[in-house]
Amino acid sequence: MASNINANNIDGTYPIAGQDNDSQGFRDNFTNIKTNFSNAKTEIEDLQGKVVLKSALSGTSLDNAGAGALMSDFELRDMSETRVAKGTTSGTVTLNYTEGSYVTVTTSGSVTLAFTNFPASGKLGRIRLEIDVQNVSHTLTLPSAVTIGLASLMGINSNTRVITFDEVGTYIFEFTTDDQGTTVAVSDLTRNRSIMEQRTPANTGQSGDKAGLVVVDASYIYVCTGTYDGSTVIWKRAAVSAY
Numbered sequence: 001m002a003s004n005i006n007a008n009n010i011d012g013t014y015p016i017a018g019q020d021n022d023s024q025g026f027r028d029n030f031t032n033i034k035t036n037f038s039n040a041k042t043e044i045e046d047l048q049g050k051v052v053l054k055s056a057l058s059g060t061s062l063d064n065a066g067a068g069a070l071m072s073d074f075e076l077r078d079m080s081e082t083r084v085a086k087g088t089t090s091g092t093v094t095l096n097y098t099e100g101s102y103v104t105v106t107t108s109g110s111v112t113l114a115f116t117n118f119p120a121s122g123k124l125g126r127i128r129l130e131i132d133v134q135n136v137s138h139t140l141t142l143p144s145a146v147t148i149g150l151a152s153l154m155g156i157n158s159n160t161r162v163i164t165f166d167e168v169g170t171y172i173f174e175f176t177t178d179d180q181g182t183t184v185a186v187s188d189l190t191r192n193r194s195i196m197e198q199r200t201p202a203n204t205g206q207s208g209d210k211a212g213l214v215v216v217d218a219s220y221i222y223v224c225t226g227t228y229d230g231s232t233v234i235w236k237r238a239a240v241s242a243y
Contacts, residue, residue: 004039112141118181148185
């Protein structure tokens with residue numbers, strides 16, 4: 001913005017030494033000085049409320065909230081994201097986008113997700129969930145808005161949106177939306193959609209086999225349909241065509 005401070009409207013040579021000076025010159029200078037001080041105050045207060053600061057101004061707390069203002073043509077380096085630790089919990093866990101884009105949860109029981117405060121429609125919102133599953137009986141239920149990517153998730157019941165886990169451990173899911181959460185896409189960042197091995201004999205289950213595992217031998221392709229329990233063969237096979 002253009003400044004309203006005018007340094008040229010003050011007569012720095014007035015009063016003139018050694019002669020009688022009209023008092024109007026004093027009044028003009030004082031008036032212009034006062035006007036410039038008033039303009040400076042207004043402009044400084046405007047900057048204090050709008051600029052991005054490296055640290056808090058004296059007597060204030062740092063708040064660089066941009067209210068959705070556009071920032072462009074920047075090079076980013078050494079940036080971090082806010083981590084929101086929900087602790088050990090169960091039941092409904094709400095992922096609030098305005099709190100931070102990386103959320104951690106440790107399960108004490110089954111968890112049901114909810115979303116709030118995604119960006120306005122037309123802007124991309126991305127949030128990641130790191131969930132530490134403490135017991136294989138603990139499930140993760142996704143909100144009904146999650147409709148994209150469900151088929152790629154291991155352990156998902158697409159009808160109920162309930163995810164089951166074959167083993168305890170840490171899993172990371174990413175959720176994205178560009179319509180303020182009306183439609184949400186999900187990606188599993190820690191597990192492959194399927195695993196392929198070569199094994200003989202392939203149709204015999206072994207420890208560690210999980211749903212989605214694909215095994216091949218010279219004659220068949222085998223697909224594991226569920227976690228192997230040590231006794232039940234849970235494989236489907238199809239003959240390999242000769243070329």
